[in-house]
Amino acid sequence: MIPHRQCVGCKKVLPKKELLRFVSLGSNTIAFDKKGRLSGRGAYLCPDRSCLERAIRDKRLQRALGVSSLGKNFVTHVVWRLKDETLESLHLCYKIGYLKIGFDEVKYLKEGDVVVLSGGIIEEITEPIVEKAKTLSVEVYQVPFPEYCNVCLVVLIRGGYPKKNNILKTLQVFSRLTSGGDNP
Numbered sequence: 001m002i003p004h005r006q007c008v009g010c011k012k013v014l015p016k017k018e019l020l021r022f023v024s025l026g027s028n029t030i031a032f033d034k035k036g037r038l039s040g041r042g043a044y045l046c047p048d049r050s051c052l053e054r055a056i057r058d059k060r061l062q063r064a065l066g067v068s069s070l071g072k073n074f075v076t077h078v079v080w081r082l083k084d085e086t087l088e089s090l091h092l093c094y095k096i097g098y099l100k101i102g103f104d105e106v107k108y109l110k111e112g113d114v115v116v117l118s119g120g121i122i123e124e125i126t127e128p129i130v131e132k133a134k135t136l137s138v139e140v141y142q143v144p145f146p147e148y149c150n151v152c153l154v155v156l157i158r159g160g161y162p163k164k165n166n167i168l169k170t171l172q173v174f175s176r177l178t179s180g181g182d183n184p
Contacts, residue, residue: 005044008060009051019044020052020078020173024065030074032081041066047173052078082174086143089167090116090155098161105156106132112159115140116171141171143178 003016021033023040031038043064045051052075055061062070071077093099100108106129109115115133117126117140126142133140157167 007046007051007055008043008064009045009048009053009055012046014046016044018047020047022061022065024067028067028069030065030067030070032078034085047176049075049079049177052177079174079177082170082177086167086170086174089163089170090157092163093157093161093167096161098158100156100158103129109133109136109138109156110159111136111138113138114157114159114164114168114171116155116157117142118155139168141175143171143175 004013005016005019006013007019016036021036021038021042021044023031023033023038023042025031025038025040031040033042041064043055043061045055045061052061055064056070056074062068090099094101103125106115109132113136115129115138117129130140132138157164161167
């Protein structure tokens with residue numbers, strides 16, 4: 001049986017693997033536990049910015065973790081941590097040859113690939129890419145890190161990448177936390 005946990009933000013019960021876990025490490029220190037292996041008092045949240053902000057605003061996260069307060073920039077810190085993990089995953093993917101960068105790569109798009117568009121690209125450019133991706137059932141993520149991708153705005157992850165599911169989960173969570181919505 002799949003273990004389920006309750007989101008402290010919206011109170012939905014979801015499979016544990018679909019939620020973000022935070023752990024109290026004592027003395028008002030909180031850690032984001034991506035792999036779910038840290039010991040300590042934990043709390044689970046949906047990977048939505050609205051749930052995270054609601055849980056903090058209503059002090060549910062603080063109560064669940066047994067801390068008096070969270071840092072002023074807690075949400076920003078979580079988003080930046082996920083941004084770093086996303087970029088590390090993309091870099092690894094690039095190093096082993098499963099990631100292609102640039103608009104020209106879109107013409108080689110095939111089923112099973114993933115397209116990552118950095119934020120700030122104008123819609124006239126992204127629309128044909130998204131349409132082609134839809135016809136091939138290719139997942140597309142728009143993530144807001146143009147400061148890292150100001151020259152190469154389109155990233156293509158080849159379908160055979162062995163850690164594709166890991167990078168997809170990271171992209172989904174990062175996209176949902178930065179957009180504030182449920183959809184990538």
